[in-house]
Amino acid sequence: MLRTALRNLLAHKARLAMTVLAVCLGVAFVSGTLVFADSSAAAHRAAASKGFAGVAVTVTPKDPPDAPPGEERTNVLDDALVRKLAAVPGVAAVRPTADGSATLSAADGTPLRAGRARANLGAAHVPDGNGEDGRYPLVEGRAPRSGDEIAVDAGTAAAGRYRLGDTVTLATDGPVMTKRLVGTVATKDTRVTAGGTLALFDRATAQQLFASPGRYTGIDLTAAPGTGQAELAGRVASVLPAGRAEATTGAAQAAQQALYVDTLTRGHAKLPLVFAGVSLFIGSFLIVNTFTMLVTRRTREIALLRAIGASRRQVAGSVLAEAALLGLVASAAGFLLGLGVAAVLPGLLGTAQDALPDGPLVIGPRPVVAALGVGVGVTVLAAWLPSRRAARVAPVEAMRSAQQPPSATRSRIRAAAGLVLLVLGVGLLVSLSGVEDASEQNLQDAMLASGILLVALIVLAPLLAAPVIRLAGRPTGRFGPVGHLARENALRDPRRTAATASALMISTALVAGLAVVGNSTAQALDRQAAGGLGADYVIGTRTPTTGIDPAAVERVAATAGVRTAAAVADVPVFIGGGVRQIAGVDPAAVDAVMRLDFTGGSADDLGPGRIAVSATLAREQGLAAGDRIEARIGRGHEPRPYTVVGVYRDNPAAGDALGDLGEVRRSGFLPDSVQRILVRTDDGAASDAVAERLRTAVGANPLLKVQDRAALVHEAAGSVGELLTLMYGLLAIGVVISALGIVNTLAMSVSERTREIGVLRAIGMDRAGVRRMIRLEAVIVAAFGTLLGLVGGVFSAWAVGSLANGAMAQYSFVPPWGTLLAVCLLSLVIGAAAAVVPARRAAALSPLRAVASA
Amino acid sequence: MSQPSPHPRPAARATGLTKVYGKGETRVTALDAVTVDFARGRFTAVMGPSGSGKSTLMHCLAGLDTVTSGSARIGGTELSSLSEKQLTALRRDRVGFVFQGFNLMPTLTALENITLPLRLAGRRPDAAWLEAVVATVGLTDRLGHRPAELSGGQQQRVAVARALVSRPEIVFADEPTGNLDSRSGAEILGFLRDCVRELGQTVVMVTHDPAAASYADRVLFLADGHVVDELHEPSAAAVLDRMLGFES
Structure with missing residues (x-):
């Protein structure tokens, strides 16, 4: 049986190469990450012990x-x-x-x-x-x-x-x-x-x-x-x-320091593992699909084996052995690729080249075992279903020429399972959409629900294929009989179409979801960073232990081009059992630098013992202008009573509460200094010259930063940038693997339909028509996957939006239509591009094939 | 050897048609300078043992295969002068095919299969003609069915209708009864003969079944790439007799 498996493998090497590539990518990411981690840990250990040499x-x-x-x-x-x-x-x-x-x-x-x-x-x-x-x-x-x-x-x-x-x-x-x-x-x-x-x-x-x-x-x-x-x-x-x-001891210190540096640099290396997971997950669909097609194609051959005495177990075993061999080849190739990944990873991670001590690539047993385990494991696991299918082939099918339609019971079971999952996923997401608490538990629930929804879509995809493609395939009618044939071909085997589209569906869902969350977050950060700010520049500190000394405030105020320089002391305040942030401001200057919108009272009455609170804090504590509240500011030991003189709409620049500058600053942890200077320029605009003068005014202190509104937004968007990197990485992987899947399926379809294509050519379809037919089929499959993924991804992102709202007050659901549209177009283009080779091959078929292979 | 045709120009004509496959030691001459006319409005059967070149002759005349030397014409058109695109158009507009394996599109209904060549050409079917063809092959109540829902005989009748629907100058049928039981086979041959007699179609059929050949107006016998004999208005017995003569 092993020999049969090996021979089958060799017979289909071109086709299997596509499958290998998907597994190979995943394994490369896994082994690359592990080798990188081992190498850098070893290098850090070596360097640290060198650094502590001589210290006993x-x-x-x-x-x-x-x-x-x-x-x-x-x-x-x-x-x-x-x-x-x-x-x-x-x-x-x-x-x-x-x-x-x-x-x-x-x-x-x-x-x-x-x-x-x-x-x-x-x-x-x-x-x-x-x-x-x-x-x-x-x-x-x-x-x-x-x-x-x-x-x-x-x-x-x-x-x-x-x-x-x-x-x-x-x-x-x-x-x-x-x-x-x-x-x-x-x-x-x-x-x-x-x-x-x-x-x-x-x-x-x-x-x-x-x-x-x-x-x-x-x-x-x-x-x-x-x-x-x-x-x-x-x-x-x-x-x-x-x-x-x-x-x-020196040894203990060296170990500790190596661990410290290693942890800092290794934290970044998680991203490739995400890529690995995604490429293996998507890749497994490709494997399922390839093996299902191979098994279907070999039905007669398998039936013959069964007829001459092979047991079910032997047949299934032969398919699994084939998968294991394939996995082995893919893992080996992936591992080599992974060494390349490990070598370029430091550069990719955006750290300077000298950030890592020099050292050879350390190839321990762990990455080797992981690469083989992951590669072979995923491949064999994915081939398990097709192997069961092969085992079910009855010996009598060797004599039968026509293929049997898929059984109705199976699709009923599938529909039932899919619907249950769908209801579960959607229900969970909808129930979460009302929750505004971004707790760990809720986030995990949201991830789980999104996962269930995705699995539901994968399970239902074969059943959705017919209605969705018939509906969405309407435009193909414009291509006449070619379009009609393309659509019908895509529907011929809904399971195959669905499995092919699944790869694109998953990557589209991930990318669409991330794009929506990323865009919404970026917009929220945008509003938050510069929202409510009337100032043109904010001078702030880089570390919480740094303060701005009063002399610097005076120098800034005296700088040419500055109309107002308002010092702000940011100090924690304990109100009603929670920790909030109070900003100490000068009531006379605050209107010039913050866009405060009072719903009750005003900032004019701020002073020692008199504070203003944000609308959210007022609502939570049941406060209104004129009320009194106990609060403890900063280092103060005892709560003191304060009069609420005003309530303002939530304002990120002001924070939860406003107080008197002198009072708040005295209670701060750095009593002589303030944390921010809000600067209003004469012409109400930012310019390089003013920025330069401001920097000089604070003595070019590297621990202070002078930022205009654009810089504030940019800084706030920093973490979103990582999300974007992730998004584009996932998109790239998804696209590559999906394209491989489409090429694979089409190549298989073309070779199965050699005769049909020959007939079409014989009765008058020209080469361009054949090419267009195959291309359209690919585009239809791609569109189907994209549509499902888009719906799933955007819906999930909408549902988890309220959780983000809990963590980020300004968050609201803002789908990036441009990006989503681009993702859709990209998918269609990928579909068309993937069809190029199979379409060319189909067009090259001679009409004689219709009669010759009778 | 060829019979002078009653019409000034035959539906198809081969002149000195030679087809060679392979090179060197594997070189096979499938057709050796064959010259033959196929008259309009006639039903011609081409017979011969395996490897006689009968299929190759049909492929070359139908524009499915290229010729090595000599000439193959449909009407007045020299096929070797046509580009791939023009050949496709010629097959679509002027030639009809009936294959041994039916070769219908499994995803299309019977009606869609029948009208496919017209739609590929971007033409609308002539309703009256379509009705006549469908009625002739007796498919009126099966038009909405897919091939998988039809019997072999019914599928081949769809294929015949597909070949006739574009009113081609000539219909080539390659062992049209090869995959059918004798009753369905007889039906198909009856339809082919009817459309020659009643609709004035020209049909060329390759077969090795003497009974099938007996439906034709004329039988051509090929052996080793040459036309070796012909019969007019043959009976099955006469055909069989003639064939036995070649094989001895």
Whole structure:
């Protein structure tokens, strides 16, 4: 039987190649992702252990357990402790560190290499007896010696285009600083080599910035030969002040740091797994379809095998063996392709090339097993139904020439199952469409319901094919008998048509759903980012621990071209058991920078003890202008009574509540600073010149951002961009696999209908007519799949819209008609393009085939 | 060898028609300089053993296959001078086919199958003629059925109607009774003879069944690519007799 399977496989290699390709793509994504993950993990481990080479034990300060939270901790790591540790037996060398975060400013004022996954390290230059620092060996220039000098690592200097002698603008947590660059150093710290930055200060400055004068953030110890890390850690721990410092081995730190960097870079690698899932799911339809067609075509052959004594199990086994062989070939090819994916993945993920430490591709057993398991598993699983079908072939069919119509019972069962699923999916989605709570549970329900709906459509597709195609195929009547024949051919085997269209249906549903959600989200973000804002510029902070100092507010207000500069203090407020955001504003300036629409009261009465609330908050708390409410702002220990002086329509720029600037700012966690400056220009417009002056006014602090309305919208849309990437990726995969499916089905149909096409040619259909007929059939199948997918996707997106509404107040269902139309047209074009080769082959058939193959 | 035709121009004519398949050692001469006329309004049967070239002669005359040398004409049209497109149009407008395997479109109804050649040509069927043809083959009450719902004889009657509907100059029938039982076969042959006698059609039929050949006005005998004999107004017995003579 294995030999039969092998021979069948070889006999249909061109046709099966299409099927292989779909599986191959899926396997490539899976194995590529895994190999990438393994390789980068290995590279990070290697780099981290290199970075910690020589560090046996690190001592770090620890908060005393009974210290009140929020109190300034007293750090015990001082020079006396350093000397004490140096005297511990087994310690060869001691190096104190003073590390923290320092963000450098690029030439255009933006932060250099800053971002979620980047480390911006600030550290002390700690020279040994020879004036050299072994951890950061000098490359060029000299080490920083005073508070106005810094050194950076060579990679940072290159990225920021800094040259020795340049003035570099940077910020730690506080105000902006400028320092002179006096040297560049080398570093093996993976946090820096993985795309971060390093700024080195002289010891006293670093201590002042990151610890406190005379204190350190850590002490690294080198072990004398023959002393183990764990042994030394134990010895060191015994001399540390109890509960105020702890000793960690270098190996443990290296492992932890590798894990940290690895987690940051690996998070992105999930996208290919989504692609893998989609391509394998869609691909499985292609497999089902191909094997069903092969089995149908071999009915007589199979019946003959059964007649001469093959058992059902052997027949089914032979089909499954064929599938397994196919899966094996596809997996092997996919795995090789996956190595390519792994090699280009870092680039695709949008991280800089140097973000990953160099290292060879690590091919562990896990990706190999996964590739084979996934590839063979999916193929065999998908071939299971066709194999059952093959097993059902009765020996007598060897003698029968006509094909039997599909049994009516089966289609009744299918209809019943499909309808149950449809009702279930639609019902669940409709019930969710009223819910406005974007909880994890509801989101999972929504995903499940969308999945059920999709499966229902897949199950019902063969039954929907006839009515939908008859209805939607009306326009083909314009093509005369050619169109009529094309439509009837598409309907000839509704199951095959449905299975072929399913691939396109799934990808269209996914893309349409994502497009609707993405567009609606983008529009919502658009409204949210700039909505309710009267200002032309917003100066804000990049990190929550950064504030804008009052001097900067004054400088901004004095900038040429600025009419109004209103400081806003954003502080959390606790009202009625929930945490809200209150914006402290100057009542005199707020109207110029926010478009507030009061339904009761006004902003004029804001002052200490008097707040205004948003319509949503007022509704939730049952408040109206003139009411009193207990609230606790920011650091305040006790709730205090406030008078509500106004209720305004929800306004993203204002937040949940408005208060008096002075009062709110005093209660903030950074009491001397504000979080936003809203700027109104003289001419009410944004210009590069004003932006430049504003940036100068805030001292080009890389931790502050100056954004006009367009930039705010753009920033808010950042996460939607990822969704778009996903959408286009899915579209590409869906399109490729669907096209393969259509080519496959048509090629099969053409070879089955050789005689018919011959007759058509004999009785007077010209070549162009044959080509048009095949093309139209493909377009009809594609249109059918697209239509179903569009309905399913848009409906699901509509239903889950209210959930998004819970998370995003401004969300509303906005289908991107242009994109959806483009997706439809693309599908039809794909259909037509997929038909090119089968149509050409059909047209080349000689009319003699009608008589010759009698 | 050919009988001078009663009409000035025959419906189809082969002159020195030669057809060679393959090259070198596999070279087979299917037709060797065959010259023959098919008169208008006559029913001609072409007979011969397997490999005699009878099917090839029909394919070449019907524009289904190209000729190696010599001439094949339908009416006054030299087929070798036609392009692929013109040949298609000629088959559609001037030639009708009846195949052994019926070869109906399974997705179309009987009526749609019958009118397909006209619709491919973008012409509307002549209602009176269509009715006459349908009535002649006795299909009036089966027009809405698909081929799968018709018996073999009925399917072949649809095929005959399809061949006749465009009033072709000549109808070629390739073993039209090969897949039918004898009663259905006799019916089909009766229809073919009726449409020659009553509608003035020209029919050329390839067959190896002497009984079928006896319906024809004239029987041509082919052997090894040559026309070796012919009979007029034959009886089945005479045909059989003649054939036995070739095979001995």
